[in-house]
Amino acid sequence: MAVEKNAKTYTTFPPEVASVAAARRFVGETLRGWGVDDVDDAMLLTSELVTNAIVHAGTEVEVVCELVGGQVRVEVHDRHQARRVPVPGDQVSGRGLLFPETLAISWGVTYGQGGKNVWFTVPGIGATEHPPPPPPREEIISAPQAARPTVDQLAQRTAQAAQDILGADCVYVLLADDDAELSLRATAGVRPEGAALEIGLEGAPVGGRGVYADLGGSPYNLPALQAAGIRSLVTAPFTVDGRAIGLLIAASRDPGHFIEADVERLQEIADRQAPSMERARLMELERARRGWLGFLAEASSMLAGTLDQQMTMALVSQLIVPRLATWCAVFTVRDTDLASPAYAWHADETMVADLRTLLEQLPPAPPPAEPGPWEGFTPAPAGDLPETAHRVTGDVAHVFPLLARGRKIGMLVVGGPKGARFTRDALELTEDLAGRAALAIDNARLYEEQADMSRTLQRSLLPPDIPTVPGLDVAVVYEPAGEHSEVGGDFYDVFSVGTRWRFAIGDVCGTGPEAAAVTGLARQALRILGRENHSIPEVLERLNALILDEGTRARFLTLLHGELEDLGEGRFRVTYATAGHPPPLFLSPSGLVKAEEDSDLMLGVFPDATFTVRTEILKPGHLLMGFTDGVTERRRGKQLLGDDGGLERILEGCVDLNAGAVGAKVMRAVRGFSVEPSHDDMALIVLRVEE
Template sequence: MTSTPRAVLAATFVPGEASGDAVRRFTREVMTAWAAPSVLPAAERLTEEMVAQADHAPFEVVWGHEGDSMRLEIRQKEPTGSHPEGPTIPVAEWGVTHSSGTRVQWARLTLPDASRRMAAEWAEESAPGPFWLGFLADASDLLAGTLDPDMVPAIIAQIVVPRLATWCAVYTCDEGLGPLRPAYLWHADEARIDALREQLAGVDIPSPEGPGTSMMSVASWQVLAVPLRARGRGLGVMCLGRGDRFPDDIIQFADDIGRRAALAMDNARLYAQQAAANRALQRSLLPPDEPEVPGLDYGVVYEPAGETNEVGGDFYDLFAVADGAWRFAIGDVCGTGPEAAAVTGLARHALRLLAREGHGVADVLYRLNEAILDEGERARFLTLLHGEITPVPEGLEIRLVSAGHPEALRLRPSGQVDVVATPQSLLGVFPEVTYEEDVVRLDHGDVLLAVTDGVTERRSGDRLLDDDGGLARLLAECAGLSAQAVAERIRRRVQDFASEPSADDLAILVLRAA
């Protein structure tokens, strides 16, 4: 049975090593504020169990006080993981609900008599009316709806104007370092924004590291300066202005919004930093340039499937070796993230180093397999198609090895398609594996297509794209096209094969004898 909460406290978190401590700290703060220390151990354990079942995406922790009990909710945009399991500690009720693309895990803890009485008194004294509860809930939803650090100040300002103040100015800094700088300014009367900006230009804004919320005057305005601090760091200041005195309850609401806003800002910054680091890592795992290869027309499509803070497991490379020969590679490391990136980096750099030291294609794969196995528990298995391209009068000669990789296909100008590589053992599984090279001739106009399983295993219902030679039929339609046009057509067909976005990385490498 659902009760109307007498008080609600909520915060948004980004998954990661620091999130566990942050969630526990927030839970302790809630129990302290509601004078319910007797249920703190159960509340911490319940929160830890429920958060552990959240998917790898931002989530909101919401505590609601219902008089004789406390309700915990873990809200998250519809995750893709398994259905959550019930808590192991005794609770009055628990369940999972789905609404508007959001999954809510919830559980209710019954309060002992003493804690129930003290917490109820606190809630009755401090709880706002239904309008303000809805306002705070809406504010939390809006702040949790973005991970763009540049958007958070704009959302903050438009939440509080005009409900709490006539105008709002948000100032930010780099985690308490450096001067505050204006990030966003909003006024209930848009025509007055420019004049207000001039009034605020010379104002000394209090530091976010100061003692707390403070009052000051700017021209005819009463200004409330609310520090934005999260996880012990000062991130900025939210300044609210109105023509009359700020009532005490508005100051309390402003402090509450400030805490929520600071957490949202910090989460967005952490997410953006992680995304930037992973983009840099992703770029480091791909070729630094697009080389010009005599006699070769080539095309590439590369699309990681994960969010911007994920590093994909697919990779490709094309580089020169001695005596006018070139090497190419396209591979797929099991999984995503830093662990997969480590194996991808090892594979890409080992391929280049070993090839330039004169090792043949088969010997390179033998040595790379041993290097991956040497990683021990950190090892990930890897599928790889690696080959050496040598120009010949008739076109190109390619010596290649397919280590557990999807079939490499050759397209003749006539539209004939055939498989050109013998399947061999993938890398990182078995020691002392030997590999044999296949020799493939590409006459002028012939095309070699290599893809990762993001293409061949693209799913629509019970069907895969490559069922019954589906990829070969697509390739046959590409006769006469340039290498990049072939790659782009395959990419479009992969996208159109199913209505939902792909859940796997995608890499396509096309080599055409010019």
């Protein structure tokens, strides 16, 4: 049971119930209660210390947590004085206290008359009190560290220690990566030219140890060392739990420099440092993998943020370069099953043009079924090559199929300079990214195809151009809402019927294919019925019947439909009817705006609907403006643009403007009314009698 006293918390674990899990939980809960964010290292170190106490002491175990001077101090007490603590360098089994040496800011052991305590400190929160004076102690073993060492730092310390102990001219620390390939991580002493980068171990597997006075008899192929004058060496493997993780090599220009005893000395160094380096390597790998997961999440979010196909391919390439490869190329499948280059990017921007030129000269090829090496530039493409093409043609490359919805839509190729090696982690990450990229590219392709069809359909539902009407200045404005992949529900038309002219502006309920079907039906019916000399009310009644005949596929339609008749002397008679649509606004040269209040029933609701005709005379300078409800229902908070005659006030300021200028001014005012994007289509039709 925990008791808090003077910023300390104590707990006791009797031997019969001593539990590593309980100690971890106690430390974790205590530190979190103090507001410490990162408790993982403290819990791991507590596990190690309590385990040692249980195994080696076998007495009651007490754990003490203290928040002192901005640091957390954890002590593990036992009641056995004689049992010493295994520390790094002792010839004992297990890891000893390598974890505290690696993870803690400082640690130590205090021996007293009643037993001993092993302690460590880790970062905490703001200081709560001054550190107390150290307790009396018979012996303190301490290993203060400024920061947790990295793999390369530990490897460098190991190399330096081996050189000092063996008096070698040079020492190499090689560690295996996840592909079991050795890579040079640290050197000490004389570095033969080229040897530091081209150790090139081949032949016997890692694990050999011994003295080699003659490099010709070595199981390892070390041409760089031989060329540098190295004549003898001694090797010892790094092993952890019986598994080889690397190799420690000490070399000399003296053929007889090393003796058999040096093998044991080098092996002792390797055995002492291997657990620390493996621990650091695993932590480094874990951090890298967490970073890759974050990278994939960020990449997925970025790829989901665009539906432009070319932009998506550019984004994929620039996510890969230079994190995972020196260059990247995206190939896509077009009209055949063969893939051709669509985008390429290089870390060296001066080489992008050369890379694209080379890729374009490759013959189209089917995407591969599985990831693997790519030999596209071997042999080099035929034709006129850039002078700098050799900088790319010798590169190492890998190819990944782009699969989306069970189809091969292309392939992704990544490359690096000659001699470069792609690690297994890098290839797996690229393959994962290729899968996400394929779906993003295919989504963008489908969206572009749908958007193109929608634009084509939208154009077919509107008149190709506005006719020239003698004596009238005519202008229209149309702005669909939403994505380009949707067909808007608003439409307009102006057409002749003998010596007269008819106009229409309508709004179909909703958007998409169903709305497009009603729009197409209405526009064609208006023209056909008008040219058959049906009156305005007859046209609306017949169109209402046609929409109702569509049954459940039909959509409601609001419509303003009218006719203009030239009376001579610059005057026009306007005859119009409204079916559920906002009535038109009339503007006189004096700035007076006039509007009707009422509208008849919308089309597609009742079969016996009737429609009232209204008539106005337009004189020179007068204009009529029809509009859809997307204009008046433009919203800013709870206010609509059409509230309290808002549109009428805008139109009042359009005196003496031509039809096009009126439409532009009204739409500027509509857009400026709210910063939010419009959620409804907007259409205007302006008819002004010329003066």
